[in-house]
Amino acid sequence: MKHCSQCGAVVSLKVPVDDNRERHVCDACDIIHYQNPKIVAGCIPVWEDKVLLCKRAIEPRHGFWTLPAGYMEMGETTAEAALRETLEEANARVELQGLYALMNLPHVNQVYMMFRSKLLDLKFSPGAESLEVQLFREDEIPWDELAFTTIRHTLRYYFEDQQRDSYQLRIGDIVKEGDGYGFVSSPPTTG
Numbered sequence: 177m178k179h180c181s182q183c184g185a186v187v188s189l190k191v192p193v194d195d196n197r198e199r200h201v202c203d204a205c206d207i208i209h210y211q212n213p214k215i216v217a218g219c220i221p222v223w224e225d226k227v228l229l230c231k232r233a234i235e236p237r238h239g240f241w242t243l244p245a246g247y248m249e250m251g252e253t254t255a256e257a258a259l260r261e262t263l264e265e266a267n268a269r270v271e272l273q274g275l276y277a278l279m280n281l282p283h284v285n286q287v288y289m290m291f292r293s294k295l296l297d298l299k300f301s302p303g304a305e306s307l308e309v310q311l312f313r314e315d316e317i318p319w320d321e322l323a324f325t326t327i328r329h330t331l332r333y334y335f336e337d338q339q340r341d342s343y344q345l346r347i348g349d350i351v352k353e354g355d356g357y358g359f360v361s362s363p364p365t366t367g
Contacts, residue, residue: 218245240323
């Protein structure tokens with residue numbers, strides 16, 4: 177951020193009075209511009225023993241597979257965002273079955289919130305941001321073609337829980353480790 181969105185003056189990084197971290201502060205009007213992580217909400221749409229995945233038609237990771245998810249909009253809840261993203265990306269209608277995964281990505285200032293969901297019918301098709309959509313059993317998942325670490329971890333946990341028929345809320349952090357990323361799990365909770 178270089179200029180104040182209120183008055184257009186230059187902003188500087190400094191620690192405001194009674195704060196403990198650097199913020200963008202306007203040099204002219206002293207407005208503090210807080211920047212916070214973005215919330216990504218999405219679904220794990222399920223039909224019997226299969227999960228619906230979308231092949232991305234946009235960057236980042238064009239041509240790779242993902243669960244339907246995206247940034248939350250102003251004025252909506254996380255559940256509304258998950259339903260909207262599933263409809264936008266896969267033209268799929270789902271019934272939410274509860275929050276399943278909450279993953280923090282501090283290196284990109286994001287928080288992922290993925291909901292377990294049941295497809296209401298098999299009337300799905302690619303939305304504007306998807307090249308194709310398809311149902312996959314666990315052994316059919318294109319593991320090497322998944323777009324994001326968050327999706328890989330969410331699906332691995334989901335299929336483990338599916339085998340036990342017992343789903344736990346998964347909470348953890350995706351952290352940079354050398355050239356890759358790892359998942360640091362918090363203790364699972366029942367749900």
